[in-house]
Amino acid sequence: MTHPASTDTERDHAVLRTARLRLRPPTAADIDAIVPLVDNPAIAMMTSRIPHPYGRADAERFIAWASDVGPSGRVCAIIRADDGVLMGGCGIEAGKNRDHELGYWLGEPYWGHGYATEAARALIDATFADPGVARIEASCRLINDASRRILRKCGFRYRAAGVIDCAALSTRVPVESYVLDRAVWRAARAGATA
Numbered sequence: 001m002t003h004p005a006s007t008d009t010e011r012d013h014a015v016l017r018t019a020r021l022r023l024r025p026p027t028a029a030d031i032d033a034i035v036p037l038v039d040n041p042a043i044a045m046m047t048s049r050i051p052h053p054y055g056r057a058d059a060e061r062f063i064a065w066a067s068d069v070g071p072s073g074r075v076c077a078i079i080r081a082d083d084g085v086l087m088g089g090c091g092i093e094a095g096k097n098r099d100h101e102l103g104y105w106l107g108e109p110y111w112g113h114g115y116a117t118e119a120a121r122a123l124i125d126a127t128f129a130d131p132g133v134a135r136i137e138a139s140c141r142l143i144n145d146a147s148r149r150i151l152r153k154c155g156f157r158y159r160a161a162g163v164i165d166c167a168a169l170s171t172r173v174p175v176e177s178y179v180l181d182r183a184v185w186r187a188a189r190a191g192a193t194a
């Protein structure tokens with residue numbers, strides 16, 4: 001992994017910093033930035049839970065959820081470090097009796113610059129800093145080549161095919177599920193720093 005994140009604090013929350021990004025908890029002050037970015041079918045149709053259209057109430061729910069993901073979960077706004085622009089969101093959630101699960105979205109104007117990969121790597125590193133985390137899961141739609149590429153670049157291995165609910169399409173869609181084991185993550189990090 002080539003973008004180790006350092007931790008800092010901001011308003012009593014952990015903030016992750018990478019070469020180009022700051023990952024911090026979203027707040028109500030971010031709603032005006034979040035809504036026009038997420039209110040995009042190209043984003044919603046690739047995710048399980050993002051509805052379309054997407055409005056202020058949806059952003060408020062996202063922010064409330066981000067503050068309540070549990071001790072080993074983390075949901076962040078993706079901020080470009082040099083100008084403070086909110087570009088997207090990402091998170092790793094730990095469900096009851098479930099492994100940690102990674103998700104991310106980036107506003108369309110910001111696609112294609114490696115930001116999502118950089119954010120995902122930082123979140124993964126921060127999550128595995130907890131020695132109790134054995135693996136992180138993720139899934140992407142079969143048609144989501146960009147997300148599949150991000151998962152592969154982060155070291156995830158294909159696990160299985162399945163289906164998930166897609167809120168924006170009001171139907172179930174085929175997905176591939178992926179897993180990143182701690183041992184694979186550790187080996188990749190060692191290779192990156194050797």
Ligand SMILES: CC(C)(COP(=O)(O)OP(=O)(O)OC[C@H]1O[C@@H](n2cnc3c(N)ncnc32)[C@H](O)[C@@H]1OP(=O)(O)O)[C@@H](O)C(=O)NCCC(=O)NCCS
Nearest residue numbers: 043046104105106111112113114115116117140145146149
């Ligand atoms: C998926 C998403 C986060 C990617 O953001 P991004 O910042 O552009 O991603 P990155 O630049 O870090 O990496 C994307 C990789 O996929 C590749 N890629 C992009 N589109 C591709 C396509 N159509 N086919 C194959 N590869 C593609 C890029 O070349 C890049 O790989 P590279 O670094 O080897 O060149 C963004 O498109 C998005 O938010 N999509 C909608 C929501 C979503 O899909 N979320 C994930 C749900 S599983």
